[in-house]
Amino acid sequence: MSASEIERTLVRLAHEVVEKSNGCEGMVLVGIKRRGVPLAQRLASLISGIEKCPVETGVLDIQFYRDDLSTADVRPVVTPGAIGCDITGKDVVLCDDVLYTGRTIRAALDALFDHGRPRRVQLAVLIDRGHRELPIQATYVGRQVPTSSREIIEVKFQEVDQDEQVLLVERVD
Numbered sequence: 001m002s003a004s005e006i007e008r009t010l011v012r013l014a015h016e017v018v019e020k021s022n023g024c025e026g027m028v029l030v031g032i033k034r035r036g037v038p039l040a041q042r043l044a045s046l047i048s049g050i051e052k053c054p055v056e057t058g059v060l061d062i063q064f065y066r067d068d069l070s071t072a073d074v075r076p077v078v079t080p081g082a083i084g085c086d087i088t089g090k091d092v093v094l095c096d097d098v099l100y101t102g103r104t105i106r107a108a109l110d111a112l113f114d115h116g117r118p119r120r121v122q123l124a125v126l127i128d129r130g131h132r133e134l135p136i137q138a139t140y141v142g143r144q145v146p147t148s149s150r151e152i153i154e155v156k157f158q159e160v161d162q163d164e165q166v167l168l169v170e171r172v173d
């Protein structure tokens, strides 16, 4: 995906979030580090522009220790720290760049509920590449990309990578 395709996709996702949520009252977009954070901030800004109301954002810091991208033996490590917003009673939209096995989102849900009790939690991802290992599904998907387990989706955002594109690359062992 080029920068303009990413932009168009985010505009569509923002409209979908507003439509499904019937506005943005009580909404908090929580980004998963690293690239979920700019995703949440950009969507919040777009939603805010559509609805003419402020939209809060937060951050969850979840990192994985894993030897490769396909094994089930991964350990999510949630970095304790402020999420940066109050989520109790709120309509939380978790945001991440890629949805793959679903393990990051499972860890994110655990971490989220350590911070409070949201009214509802939805999930927005830029890319769903399949290969789920847990029963997790995104509410909002930018693009479904069928992949083989030898392939990797590389999302590059200006804020993190000083580049803006999505690539499908072959994994090198």
Ligand SMILES: O=P(O)(O)OC[C@H]1O[C@H](OP(=O)(O)OP(=O)(O)O)[C@H](O)[C@@H]1O
Residues within 6 Å of the ligand: 032, 033, 034, 035, 036, 064, 096, 097, 098, 099, 100, 101, 102, 103, 104, 105
């Ligand atoms: O569904 P899963 O199998 O958990 O994979 C998805 C996660 O993998 C990527 O993060 P990564 O671990 O590569 O960290 P990074 O974004 O900090 O590079 C991506 O940003 C998602 O958070």
Ligand SMILES: O=c1cc[nH]c(=O)[nH]1
Residues within 6 Å of the ligand: 069, 098, 100, 129, 151, 152, 153, 154, 155
């Ligand atoms: O292909 C993948 C799988 C997990 N996370 C990514 O960023 N890309």
